[in-house]
Amino acid sequence: MVSPVYLKIVEDIKRKINSTELKPGDVVSSETALCKEYGASRMTVRKGLAILANEGYIYSIPGKGNFVQKPELNKYTIYYDEMNNAINSVDKARLLEVNIIMPDEKLAGDLHITRNKNVIMIRRLFYTDGAPVAYDIKYLLYQKGMPVVEKEIEHATFPEMLSKRVSYFGLKKELIIYAAIPDEDIKRYLNIYDDLALLVVEQKLYNGENKPVGLGITYFRGDYIKLQGTSQ
Amino acid sequence: MVSPVYLKIVEDIKRKINSTELKPGDVVSSETALCKEYGASRMTVRKGLAILANEGYIYSIPGKGNFVQKPELNKYTIYYDEMNNAINSVDKARLLEVNIIMPDEKLAGDLHITRNKNVIMIRRLFYTDGAPVAYDIKYLLYQKGMPVVEKEIEHATFPEMLSKRVSYFGLKKELIIYAAIPDEDIKRYLNIYDDLALLVVEQKLYNGENKPVGLGITYFRGDYIKLQGTSQ
DNA sequence: CAGTGGTCTAGACCACAGT
DNA sequence: CTGTGGTCTAGACCACTGC
Known part of the structure; x- marks a missing residue:
């Protein structure tokens, strides 16, 4: 046999x-x-x-x-990790800010909460070879008794940040990918002086009951990142 | 039961x-x-x-x-169709050019052919509500006896163009996604007068023996397209 | 050696399609 | 009614692991 x-x-x-x-x-x-x-x-x-x-x-x-079956001609699989992509990888992450904030209207809507709920905001800069290549913001639902350990956060990907609070398997994730022109703040963070496009990746995480538990936005220098997808 | x-x-x-x-x-x-x-x-x-x-x-x-099993935290599924995306869809496609060309060095390399082989080039503009939203170039390996029927090409997605020559199921596909600033040609095609980023999607198709059979590059206005990916 | 998963059989009853 | 796929059983032998 x-x-x-x-x-x-x-x-x-x-x-x-x-x-x-x-x-x-x-x-x-x-x-x-x-x-x-x-x-x-x-x-x-x-x-x-x-x-x-x-x-x-x-x-x-x-x-x-x-x-x-008629094959799905449009289906691709993509492995997205804000720290690693097809042409480069982050070798250093710098924590800019960890704070508890009240969400504005859009953020409250995205997270399905009211505006008087607390949200943890984490802002980071990613570096490759000493140069800043991406600006990253995460918003997590605040939970009592959930300590924010800065050392654990600094180099964690988004699912990793949440995996201690939510079951690994319950996590549902969603990506939105688009291109944009940087605003003045981001130009300053990423040392952009001339015309350069940003690749923006929004990441939403949901728990097992389909409630949002986090929103992340990463602004990559367009000359730094390429995302890759493959069929099967 | x-x-x-x-x-x-x-x-x-x-x-x-x-x-x-x-x-x-x-x-x-x-x-x-x-x-x-x-x-x-x-x-x-x-x-x-x-x-x-x-x-x-x-x-x-x-x-x-x-x-x-430890779950794959970075895996997403994305349905990419150059004519349809999360926030918009193409309602008209205009054929700019269908031609047989000799590839330059980069294209010959991408298609795994020598520079004296013929390649079909198809250039199109995609419109939504009368406004151009994407500029699209496809390169297909030229095959004798394979007629290029313009009507069939004008509104076809890339896998559809090839599905008459290659088995549906044998097709392997690859996507590369990045952001860029438009050059003067593309600005003219897409009526871009001020600063606007492009989302660029390169699509490579391979036959069952992993030989490249086509390369496509689509330049989307950044304010037009959002790609969406989901876990499971 | 006993316990595990991998493959396989030759039956069985069921719900459902089409005639 | 026959033929189809969907579920299920109670065995079997094999290769592999770990003691």
Whole structure:
């Protein structure tokens, strides 16, 4: 049993799909037919089909059959870490400010809280080779008894900051990526004297009940960062 | 059998992980133990564990057990379509040029070809509400007998352009996202008179053998596009 | 050696599609 | 009604781990 039967089934069907012998919408051979074809039991055949379904190749309709799925042509996976990206990585982070503030209207709305609730604001500058490359602001919901340990915060990514208060797994995350021209404050922080675009990444974190627990905005020098995404 | 046994197992173990009763690295009850606990057969228990493994909650080491996985805190999924994004969508595309060119050094390198090979260049402008919002260039490997049908190209996304020549499923894709200041040409195309940043998205497509088959660069007005990514 | 997960079988009953 | 996929069982043998 060098290679399991179910993998042989997976490879064969993948090959048929990639060679357009099977096209999106087509029916795959029924499970009983595949049992005979491979001399395998139904559970083995179903294991192969389950893998194909999981990888997005097929889907099943009970009572009808397994069908070839239309691939998601627009789907990409991106690994975002404010400290590391495709062309560079932060070697030093400087804490500018840690404070407890009252949110303005927009921030209160983003965090789904009223304006009289306290919010922790953390502002940092990221450096590469001694030069500032990104300006970073985080807003966290304030919780009593949750000490803010500056040493822990200085070099932490956003999910890391929250992982002690929220379950690792409950965390849901959202990114918004756009480009902008720096304002005077940011030009000063990032030593920008001529025209330079910023890549801005907003990061929202939600707990298991879909309540926002934090908002982060990172302003990267456009000549410093490239984000990379890949299919599968 | 309102809800299958294997789903009950999945939910129970997920709850234990989310409540930190089980922490990353911990062993999950062995399969035989779970069989007794739920009065189920081993195949049923394994079906539940397979789902948890697929969703990234656990991993297994043969001969040792199933262990709680450390979640990927940096992973996001992004749906990128040059015609549609989080805040806007293209309602008109204008074909500026379709041509066969010889690549310069950089393009030849990107496409893994020599400089004497032909490349199809397609330049387009995207409009929203009558105003130009993005400038788009695609480079496709030239293939004999592959007609370039302008009507098909004008409103197609990049994967769509190639899907008639390459298997849907074989396609591998890569995105590079960065911010830049527009040059004079792009300012003219996009009616930019004052300071405005561009969000630039480069898209590379590869066939099943990992050979590049196309390169696309889209320059979006920074006030027009926001890309959105989400975890799970 | 006993315990673990990985593969596999040959049945079973169910709900559902289509005729 | 037959054929489909969805769930489930009670066994089996294997390779691997750790003692």
